[in-house]
Amino acid sequence: MRDHFRMSRRREHSPVVGLAVAVASVAAITAVNYGLRELAPPVSTGVVYLLAVLLVSSYWGLGLGLVTGFLSAAAFNFSHIPPTGEFHVADAGNWVALGVLLIAAGVTSTLAHAARERAEEAEARRREADLTTEMARLLLGGSSMEDSLRAAGRRIAAVFGLESVTVELSWIDSGSREKALPLVVDGDRIGTVMVPKDADPASLEAIRDRVLPALETLVAAARRRAELESQVIETRALRRSDAVQKSLLRAVSHDFRSPLTAITAAVRGLRSGTLSDEARGELTSIAASETERLTRMVENLLDLSRLQAGGAAPRASSCSLEEIVRAAADACPEPDAGFDIAMDDHLPALNCDAAQLERAVANVLENSARFAGDRPVTVRARAAGAWLTLRVSDQGPGIARDELERIFEPFQRSLERPSGGSGLGLAIARGFVEANGGRLRAESVPGKGSTFVFQLPASRDARPDPRVPDRALT
Amino acid sequence: VSDGRRILVCDDEPQILRALRVILRDAGFEVITAASAEEALDTSAVHPPDAAIVDLVLPDGDGVDVTRSIREWSEMPILVLSAVGEEAEKIRALDAGADDYVTKPFGPGELVARLNAVLRRAAGDRDEPTIVVDELELDLAAHSVALAGRPIHLTPTEYELLRTLIGSRGRLMTHSTLLREVWGPAYEDDTPLLRAHVANLRRKIEPEPSKPRYVTTDPGIGYRFAA
Numbered sequence: 013m014r015d016h017f018r019m020s021r022r023r024e025h026s027p028v029v030g031l032a033v034a035v036a037s038v039a040a041i042t043a044v045n046y047g048l049r050e051l052a053p054p055v056s057t058g059v060v061y062l063l064a065v066l067l068v069s070s071y072w073g074l075g076l077g078l079v080t081g082f083l084s085a086a087a088f089n090f091s092h093i094p095p096t097g098e099f100h101v102a103d104a105g106n107w108v109a110l111g112v113l114l115i116a117a118g119v120t121s122t123l124a125h126a127a128r129e130r131a132e133e134a135e136a137r138r139r140e141a142d143l144t145t146e147m148a149r150l151l152l153g154g155s156s157m158e159d160s161l162r163a164a165g166r167r168i169a170a171v172f173g174l175e176s177v178t179v180e181l182s183w184i185d186s187g188s189r190e191k192a193l194p195l196v197v198d199g200d201r202i203g204t205v206m207v208p209k210d211a212d213p214a215s216l217e218a219i220r221d222r223v224l225p226a227l228e229t230l231v232a233a234a235r236r237r238a239e240l241e242s243q244v245i246e247t248r249a250l251r252r253s254d255a256v257q258k259s260l261l262r263a264v265s266h267d268f269r270s271p272l273t274a275i276t277a278a279v280r281g282l283r284s285g286t287l288s289d290e291a292r293g294e295l296t297s298i299a300a301s302e303t304e305r306l307t308r309m310v311e312n313l314l315d316l317s318r319l320q321a322g323g324a325a326p327r328a329s330s331c332s333l334e335e336i337v338r339a340a341a342d343a344c345p346e347p348d349a350g351f352d353i354a355m356d357d358h359l360p361a362l363n364c365d366a367a368q369l370e371r372a373v374a375n376v377l378e379n380s381a382r383f384a385g386d387r388p389v390t391v392r393a394r395a396a397g398a399w400l401t402l403r404v405s406d407q408g409p410g411i412a413r414d415e416l417e418r419i420f421e422p423f424q425r426s427l428e429r430p431s432g433g434s435g436l437g438l439a440i441a442r443g444f445v446e447a448n449g450g451r452l453r454a455e456s457v458p459g460k461g462s463t464f465v466f467q468l469p470a471s472r473d474a475r476p477d478p479r480v481p482d483r484a485l486t
Numbered sequence: 487v488s489d490g491r492r493i494l495v496c497d498d499e500p501q502i503l504r505a506l507r508v509i510l511r512d513a514g515f516e517v518i519t520a521a522s523a524e525e526a527l528d529t530s531a532v533h534p535p536d537a538a539i540v541d542l543v544l545p546d547g548d549g550v551d552v553t554r555s556i557r558e559w560s561e562m563p564i565l566v567l568s569a570v571g572e573e574a575e576k577i578r579a580l581d582a583g584a585d586d587y588v589t590k591p592f593g594p595g596e597l598v599a600r601l602n603a604v605l606r607r608a609a610g611d612r613d614e615p616t617i618v619v620d621e622l623e624l625d626l627a628a629h630s631v632a633l634a635g636r637p638i639h640l641t642p643t644e645y646e647l648l649r650t651l652i653g654s655r656g657r658l659m660t661h662s663t664l665l666r667e668v669w670g671p672a673y674e675d676d677t678p679l680l681r682a683h684v685a686n687l688r689r690k691i692e693p694e695p696s697k698p699r700y701v702t703t704d705p706g707i708g709y710r711f712a713a
Contacts, residue, residue: 269569269590274501276591281509284594291508298505 030072034080037064042087049092058088058113062120069121070128077125081117085110140218143171144226151227151234157181160234165205168223172215178206179227193220197232267435268309271302278302301345312436315371316422319443326365326448330471333362333393333400340374341391347381347406349388356394363471364448372444372452375437376404376464383408383462395470402466410458419454491605492516494535496526496552497567498545506539509594515601523547527555530562537563537605539597540584542575550578557583563604563657565597573706577660580708585657607656617652619711622691622700624652633691643668644687651701651711660708684709 045057061084069077150160161179169177184204195203278295387407422439445452456462520526542549585604621634688695
């Protein structure tokens with residue numbers, strides 16, 4: 013790593029420039045010293061040359077630093093030591109001065125060089141740490157392992173100035189232009205790092221000795237994280253299906269018990285010999301209506317499981333919405349104030365599974381009837397473009413805003429108003445409507461009532477024909 | 487027993503209410519119905535019934551609250567209707583003062599029998615000096631117990647336990663109620679202690695301790711003295 017960075021430094025500071033700087037700075041100092049020769053004793057101005065030595069050895073290394081030292085000594089001798097103007101030393105004392113200058117230049121050069129080495133090493137460590145951080149961010153950041161490794165390869169290539177570095181999750185052999193370095197995690201070779209064969213040996217060594225171990229550790233951590241994540245997801249899914257099963261059990265045990273209780277009481281009550289005819293008729297009708305209710309509950313459960321298993325493929329055919337609504341209203345218990353059904357004439361035909369749609373509408377009617385109190389449930393239908401809109405409204409307690417969607421989830425009975433429903437009807441209704449290409453949503457003004465809005469696709473080849481009243485179909 | 491007694495039935499399922507009305511009338515009771523906790527409390531305050539049958543799950547509260555409210559002013563027998571798996575709720579209702587529970591679905595025979603049992607308990611004279619149940623005789627003044635005429639020696643704790651059970655005969659008493667009344671509030675959760683003493687009591691008073699006739703068990707809930 014250190015070598016690598018030193019090499020890259022040399023590329024930045026060419027020796028030719030270094031030599032030029034050495035000559036220029038020595039010349040400049042000589043000129044300045046020449047100007048100062050009247051003010052300062054010549055021997056003392058020799059110290060100024062150390063600035064040039066310091067500059068050159070800091071940027072171009074020990075060699076050029078020493079060269080600068082010799083140049084300085086020569087220039088000092090030529091310009092300041094008598095006899096000036098020639099490379100000759102007359103006074104033995106001046107030899108000492110020259111020698112001191114040379115030694116000081118050598119020491120300065122060495123010290124500057126060492127300081128530069130340390131700075132470079134620190135810089136190399138910093139960039140190495142940056143690379144590791146970057147790789148950690150990539151590998152632990154959450155995107156796929158392949159993508160992260162590809163990006164990590166690009167980062168390694170950029171840091172070492174290589175043409176390309178690729179990380180593959182497979183076992184690849186060295187090629188003619190690339191060298192393969194194995195990536196080993198937890199004792200298994202899980203992949204290969206491909207580096208250009210013509211990369212400088214220092215970079216190769218740095219990648220193999222420093223970068224790869226970090227990458228391996230990170231891949232191991234990323235794999236463990238992925239494992240844990242999948243375990244968490246699995247646990248969540250299990251918990252969810254567990255919750256559904258519990259809800260199902262609760263629905264079966266609680267909701268089925270009410271009709272069962274009424275049936276058991278009625279049927280066993282019928283055994284009494286003292287019952288009047290009227291009482292006998294009452295118990296019989298209770299048993300009959302509750303048996304029907306149980307049957308509907310069982311059908312709902314079967315519908316739901318079919319919908320959840322995706323086994324409710326609609327058998328579409330042209331059908332009349334009005335017929336579907338009338339049949340659905342007949343199939344469910346009427347609210348106290350009845351159903352108020354009014355449909356536009358000339359409604360276009362639907363293209364859907366009439367049986368499924370009837371169950372959907374019946375479930376919504378049954379739900380609305382349960383909350384209608386003593387007000388009627390109104391049913392309105394009209395055509396708008398390619399859609400038929402059916403609105404089923406009650407004037408019951410309404411639905412809180414945050415429950416408008418939740419009521420369509422299985423077993424989400426309203427907490428504030430347990431209703432005696434199975435908690436399945438609306439889920440099934442939406443399931444069937446959507447299976448037939450339609451939409452079902454709820455609107456409500458709490459305290460004023462709720463409206464269920466069906467949007468159903470009109471049959472394409474059954475555009476409204478103004479000459480034929482829709483009634484003719486029924 | 488049941489002639490002309492007025493029973494309040496509270497359940498939010500209209501069909502269950504209908505069936506119970508027919509069945510209880512057939513058994514000779516007069517029936518008033520309520521579909522919610524509020525209605526039950528209003529109705530029972532205006533025309534106090536002789537007993538109440540209350541569903542544990544009501545649209546505007548639960549049977550426990552209804553039981554507690556009624557107990558504030560009345561000792562009328564209360565039966566709660568519950569479902570399998572509502573053990574904790576049953577215990578809460580019994581601790582709040584309910585006399586017994588009936589598990590859904592139930593037959594009319596069972597319901598009427600339980601209802602008659604709690605009505606008998608309510609009719610019993612609390613101040614009678616001697617209580618006789620079949621061959622068992624408890625002399626409250628002399629603190630003595632006899633079975634088929636032969637005196638039985640009970641420890642003070644066993645005597646207290648029997649007296650408590652017999653005093654509410656027909657009523658299902660939860661473990662914690664019995665522990666609180668016989669041992670004190672600090673012992674409320676010590677079911678093994680109760681179980682051990684019930685076993686000892688049965689060995690002494692039951693003709694066949696393995697098939698108890700006087701002190702019967704409701705597993706997980708409590709004990710009752712057969713009425």
